[in-house]
Amino acid sequence: MVKDFIFRNQDHESNLISRRIYISAFIILILISMIVSRIFYLTVTKNVHYSTLSQSNRVKIIPIPPIRGLIYSRDGVILAENKSAFSLVVTPEKISSLNETIDQLKKIVLIEDSDIKRFKKSLDRKRKFEKIILRLNLDKEEVARFSVNRHRYPGVDVVARLNRHYPLGKKLVHAIGYVARIDDHDLKSIDTSNYSGTTHIGKLGVEKYYEEFLHGHVGYQQVETNAQGRIIRVLEHVASKPGKNIHLTIDLSLQQIAIDALKDKRGAIVAMDPIKGDVLAFVSSPGYDPNKFVNGIDTESYNLLLASKDRPLINRAIQGEYPPGSTFKPFMGLIGLENGIRNNTKESWCPGWFTLKGNKHRYRDWKKQGHGHTNMHKAVMESCDVYFYTLAYELGIDRIYEGMSKFGFGQTTGIDIEGEKKALMPSRRWKREVLGEAWFPGETLILGIGQGYALVTPLQLVKAMTTFANKGHIIQPRLVTSISNSITTEVHDLPNYSKNKIVLSNNTHWDDMIISMKDVVHDVKGTAWFSGKDAKYNFAGKTGTAQVIGIGQDENYKKEEIAEEFQDHALFIGFAPVEAPKIAIAIIVENGGGGSKTAAPIARKMFDAFMNNRGLITKG
Amino acid sequence: MEEKNLGQRLHIDFPLFFGILILSTLGLVVIYSAGGQDMELVYRQAIKLVIALAGMVIIAQLSPSKIARWSFNLYLIGLILLIIVIFYGDVGKGAQRWLDLKLFRFQPSELMKLTVPMMVAYYLADKTLPPTILQASMVCFLIILPVLLIAIQPDLGTALLVAAAGFSVLFVAGISWRLLAIIGGLGAAITPLLWSLMHSYQKRRVLTFLNPENDPLGAGYHTIQSKIAIGSGGFYGKGWLNGTQSHLEFLPERSTDFIFAVFCEEFGMLGVLFLLCIYLFIILRGLYIAINAQHNFGRLLASGLTLTFFVYIFVNMGMVTGQLPIVGVPLPLVSHGGTSMVTLTIGFGIIMAIHTHRRFLSSKI
Known part of the structure; x- marks a missing residue:
């Protein structure tokens, strides 16, 4: 149931x-x-209605890309411009056989193998129906020859368009960066309708960081076209808004001196205005030509740049991580004074080496016979290692880490380009987390003279130097001072970001350290006295020589026996004039030998030029 | 016991199989034209087609009782993947939809087009039909949960299809007209709420649909151009490869969502009638299988999947002819693209399984 x-x-x-x-x-x-x-x-x-629309007249929207803003130096020299040029472009979707077409084109236009290589590489990363450049900068004759034969090459066009050009080439590449063709990766982050007619986008440096200002806003044309897609008339025209112009903080004459000083060398020089944070010179050597990247670099040239032992693509000013060497000493000294562990008169005995209790290892001074009785002033001036071993040992890693962190070591500086490295300010915690080991006292000692785990970027060094010159006032470095409207020429100054201030228990500690640094270059006993000789103004500085490889306990450093890439890095930090600082500088010459011999004279040259140009020399 | 024919032994329903084959071959022909006569594109699509058909045949070998048993687990896995994709998904076209499995990229929302009707059919199969209010509410909950997760990705087109798949099962299960009216009324009531949750680009699409001239650079342009393409085709069409609208780059998404416009332009009204006949044939065959299934699970699932297939067609054609908003639904089995193709053929594989494993119920009783 x-x-x-x-x-x-x-x-x-x-x-x-x-x-x-x-x-x-x-x-x-x-x-x-x-x-x-x-x-x-x-x-x-x-x-009938739609056939008419389709057959005779059709409405098409053509985007009008905006003109990219220009980039100027502090003194108004154009650093990035838009050059009008004719190029031969190909729309691959409209062509049945690319190779055949290229062979045919070779008969009327000069096409080199490098052009073809660049073109083929561009094909891998292109947008649908994007026109790819086959040959750049056609001359008038070539344009004429192609125009006559145009009907034989469907899918091939000559277009006049604005190409980004960097007149100074490699001199400023690490600051300005470059633009290059928009790829799939960029498409994810941009407003595609605003970029609908745009072919290039900032990829690096200021070009990238200020992209939204430089690019401008797209306009469009509503046009009627015939069945073949030819424009019959324009129905509506909405003009594009050009991008804004950008003014760099770079002082070209200083930049040039720095470039010349690092010619054929690897290294970096950054000069900065301690009051505004303006970066006056920004050099990473060697550089490379950004113009090659604008329309796609061919694989061969790119691999050459990648494989080069000098690694030109690395922006050493913000990405180069170096041991600070003795340039750490003024900061160490200040931390010592501030913690009450040292005063101006307290002396250490320097026999030329230092040992930890219960340990036989000798931590050596650079001066074999030692400095004898040494106080703070003498220790900075003569760069006594033993004094700072002792000081570091007494301070301990925690207080050193705390003090150094206030100066921004181990942190990015916040400069207005991307890719900055944090480098490394070691701490107990860092060592436990990263290396899985406890901190050893010996590591504190060598940290006192800027060796061991500590790494800094040149920009971090110069920023820390400005803090010193400002007596504690911290300023964020910047490469762009203002943005101007290219039509109305109205200038909009960017604010300079000054952050917090390092407040000392006793303000004279700054002066004590600054006097010691002044005597590094102006006292005959100073390590860089030769560089300060006969200067018409006072400047302050500290040399540094950073070991690249360890030297054994009883070995001597013999320059001629060591391969170039293992020779010491030469460093110098400083500012001028001492009384009212206007410029701070950090110099690193890779494998350049001693800081006093190689780096300090460069600083003198740059300070001289700066003081002269600004009419700041009053003495003598 | 009666003799098994070839189709039953291979677990393939030949009328469905040939219908699908004709459609997808037609798809390849149109893709060749729409893609600018790019043979490469056709090859790639043909490979996807072969994989999809193989998947269909493999799925057809499974017995419906097995499919029924897997329903709940698959539904649960789908939900978990939808939540994962919100946090770890790849952003494609401004929406998080893809899960990168290293070997291939995978769209969890696509899986839901099958598992939601499976789950609803599984839930209702052992209940007395028509479903009570409580059961109907439970079904609504089962449907709304994944639909919301998909809608916030935001993928309006897929959310719509998943909802259609679930509700068509509920409809076939005999839900009373009164309840249906209440659900419809509630749906209408929460529309303003949904509107406030919509992404700006979706709002723009709906607004553009209401007034296409609003956005000449974007979505309005799609509708206008596709109407010109269809209208200019006339009764006989301009002939294969002769469509001007599509070839002069006027028409966006030519080989995917808007492929119907290319088809209309080149094959005209006559071609459309032919295409609709094949579609209708497949749909009627699916419904015939549903009516003749031997158990409620098979009846509900086969009819639900077939009705979803029709919703695909209707939404796509409505969108291309400018009667519905542009929500990104491909023309089933014709548009270029692998994912939707595989989902569809697996759906048909299930329908074939229901039809060809005839002893499921009789052996039990």
Whole structure:
């Protein structure tokens, strides 16, 4: 009986489902006839209307890309411009055989193998129906020859367009960066409708960081075209808004001196205005030509740049991580004074080496016979290692880490380009987390003279130097001072970001350290006295020589026996004039030998030029 | 026991199989034209097609009882993947939809087009039909949960299809007209709420649909151009490879969502009638299988999947002819693209399984 009921129920249910399926089929038939009638309406009833639209005149929207803003130096020299040039472009989608077309084109236009290589590489990363450049900078004759034969090459065009050009080439590449063709990766982050006519986008440096200002806003043209896609007339024209111009903080004459000083060398020089944070010189050597990247660099040239031992693509000013060497000493000294562990008179005895209690290892001074009785002033001036071993040992890693962190070591500086490295200010915690080991006292010692784990970037060094020159006032470095409207020429100054201040228990500690640094270059006993000789103004500085490889306990450093890439890095930090600092500088010459011999003279040259140019020399 | 024919032994329903084959071959022909006569594109699509058909045949070998047993787990996995994709998904076209599995990229929302009707059919299969209010509410919950997760990705087109798949099962299950009206009314009531949750680009699409001239650079342009393409085709069409609208780059998404416009331009009203006949044939065959299934699970699932297939067609054609908003639904089995193709053929594989494993119920009783 129960079973029977279930069967009947199932029957009933299957009938219910079938009924609903019939209803569905009926609804589907109604909806399909609606589609049919709609298509009938469009294709038959309105056929004449749409055929007319389709056959004779069609409306097409053509985006008008904005003109990219220019980049100027502090003194108004153009550093990035838009040059009008004719190029031969190919739309691969419209061509059946690329190789055949290129062979045909070779008959009327000069196409070199390098052009073809660059073109083929561009094909890998292109947008749909994007026109790819085959040959750049056609001359007038070539344009004429192509125009006559144009009908033979469907899918090939000559276009006049603005190409980004960097007149100074490699001199400023690490600050300005470059633009290059938009790729899939960029497409994810940009407003595609605003970039609908744009082919290039900032990839590096200021060009990238200030992209939204430089790019501008797209306009468009509504045009009527015929069946072949030729424009018949313009219905509506909405002009594009050009990008804004950008003014760099770079002082070209200082930049040039720095470039010349690092010629054929690897290294970096950064000069900075301690008050505004303006970066006056920004050199990473060697550089490379950004113009090669604008329309796609061929694989061969790119691999050469990548493989080069000098690694030109690395922006050493913000990405080069170097041991600070003795340039750490003024900061160490200040931390010592501030913590009350040292005062100006307290002396250490320097026999030429230092040992930890219960340990035979001798931590050596650079001066074999030692400095004898040494106070803070003498220790900075003569760069006594033993004094700072002792000081570091007494301070301990925690207080050193705390003090150094206030100066921004181990942190990015916040400069207005991307890619900055944090470098490394080691701490107990860092060592436990990264190396899985406890901190050893010996590591504190060598940290006192800027060796061991500590790494800094040149920009971090110069920023820390400005903090010193400002007596604690911290300023963020910047490469761009202002943005101007290219039509109204209205200038908008960017704010300079000054952050917090390092407040000392006793402000004279700054002066004590600054006097010691002044005597590094102006006292005959100073390590860089030769560089300060006969200067018409006072400057302060500290030399540094950073070991690249460890020298054994009883070995001597013999320059001529060591391969170049293992020779010491030469460092110098400083600022001028001492009384009212206007410029701070950090110099690193890779494998350049001693800081006093190689780096300090460069600083002197740059300070001289700066003081002269600004008419700041009053002395003598 | 009656003799099994070839189709039943291979677990393939030949009428469905040939219908699908004709459609997808037609798809390849149109893709060749729409893609600018790029043979490469056709090859790639043909490979996807072969994989999809193989998947269909493999799925058809499974017995419906197995499919029923997997329904709940698959539904759960789908939900988890949808949540994962919100946090770890790849952003494609401004929406998080893809899960990168290193070997291939995978769209969890696509899976839901199958698992939602499976889950609903599984849930209702052992209930007395028509479903009570409580059961209907439970079904609504089962549908709304994944639909919302997909809608916030935001993928309006897929959310719509998943909802359609679930509700068509509920409809076939005999839900009373009164309840249906209430659900519809509630749906209408929460529309303003959904509107406030929509992404700006989706709002723009709906607004553009209401007034296409609003956005000449963007979505309005799609509608205008596709109407010109269809209308200029006329009754006989301009002929294969002769469509000017599509070849002069006027028409966007030519080989994917807007492929119907290319088809209309080149094959005209006549071609559309032919295409609709094949579609109708497949749909009627699917519904025939549903009616003749031996158990409620099979009846509900086969009809639900078939109705979803129709919703695909209707939404795509409505969108291309300018009667519905542009929501990004491909023309089933014709548009270029692998994912939707595989989902569809697996759906048909399930329908074939329902039809060709005939002893499921009789062996039990």
